[in-house]
Every structure is written in structure tokens, then in C-alpha cells.
Amino acid sequence: METVTAIVFYVLAGAAVAAALVMITQKSPIGSAFALIVVLCSLSAIYGLLGSPFIAALQIVVYAGAVMVLFLFVIMLLNVRSEEPGPSRGGPLGLTALGLCALLLAQVASVLLRARIDVVASYDASSARVAQELFSPRFLYAFEATSVLILAALVGAIALAKKEL
């Protein structure tokens, strides 16, 4: 791996992990949302490093743009200040969750660090190629089904958010 690419990757990965940890420890939802935006932007840059400009652009536009604006909009609409005090999730339940997540991470990491990963030399994931793949007969029906899904989600969201349910 080229040194510059490696350094850029580790900086981005460190930023993503740090922001993710800030996100789950932050008390206020607004802070969590901004931390998540940092994670999403770092991931977008990592997609660029992995040679996927189309997905990198989509990540910024769809996730960091549309979805996170929706989250911030709802947080501000509901005026959520911070987590309400209540029975803590710490103690045995929290420790069990921590243990399970550590186990999951250890399993995946041990497999990945030992596996041999062969990477093909030439790789072209330009927007044109991805679009060609997307509109090929293999994925055409799935693509059309997505538009129906979005329509259903649109109607569902409007119906759910109405004054009287």
C-alpha cells in the first residue's frame, strides 16, 4: 500500500471511529447527529480511496445531506434537549452488551487479519460503469421496485405524521 494513501486512510479511519464513539457517548441528540455527519463524511472519503467516486458522491448527497438534515429537522422539531434521566442502562445489561460487541469485533477481526485477500489489479467503478450495471437487466426490476418503495415510504410518512393517527 502506498504510504500517502495509508496515512490518509488511517487519519480518516481514526476520525470515523472517534466520531462514532463521541456519537454513542454524547448526551444531546444534536451532538450525536453532528458526530454522525463527521463519520459519514470520513466514510465518503474512504470510498474515494477505494476507487468508488460514484458511491462517495452519493454518500455526501444522500446521507450527509438528505438523511441527516431530516434527523436534525426532527430533533429540532421535537425540541429534544438531552436524554431524560431514568433507570440507567449500565450495570449487568451494559456489561453484557459491551461483551457481546467485543466478541463480534474479535471474531470478525481474527478472521480478517488471517484471511488472504487477493485484490484485482484493474478496477473501473466510474459513474458511467456503475450506471450501466444498475440499468442492466440483472438489476432493472429491483431498481423499478425501489421507486415503488419510495412512493410507499412517502405516503406512509405523510400518513404517520398527520395530526390524528
Place this chain on the structure above:
Amino acid sequence: MSELVRHALVLSALLFSIGALGVFLRRNLITVFMCVELMLNAVNLAFVAFSRALGALDGQVLVFFVMTVAAAEAAVGLAIVIALHRKKDTLNVDAFSLLRF
């Protein structure tokens, strides 16, 4: 490039674990929801890394579909959050136990 792909996959596992931990530990409904988004993004990173390793574009197309479904899920989920907040006046997940056995 092989090391880059490997470390991207480790990063993906790390982000997924952090997201799962957040889902387990947090009590605010919106924060839990954001942790689910983080887990979806970790899976997307694995798709892109494997797409790069195998030289096939199927991973990229799958990421596209995951993003579309996640956007639809966010719209419906946040509408449900608004409806729940209107009913109970709280976002604490422990307050919503109607379906609990």
C-alpha cells in the same frame, strides 16, 4: 491495495460494533435510530471494499439499494418517532413497551 481493503473491512467491523453498542446502551429513540444508520454505513463500507477486491460492480449496486432503502426507512421511522412523541410526550425507549411480552 490488499492491506487497504483489509483495514477497510476491519474499520467496517469496528463501526458496526460501535453502532450495535449504541443500540443496546442508549435510551433516546432518535439516538438509537442514528446508531442503526451507523451500522448500515458500516455494511456499506464492507460492500465497497469487497467490490474493490473482487473487481465486480455488484457491491456498488447493492450499496445504491441500501442507501435508497435507508432513506425510505429514515423517512418512515422519523414519522413514527413524531407520532410516538405526540402520543407519550417522551422519546425514552423504555416508555414504549406496549408490545413487550
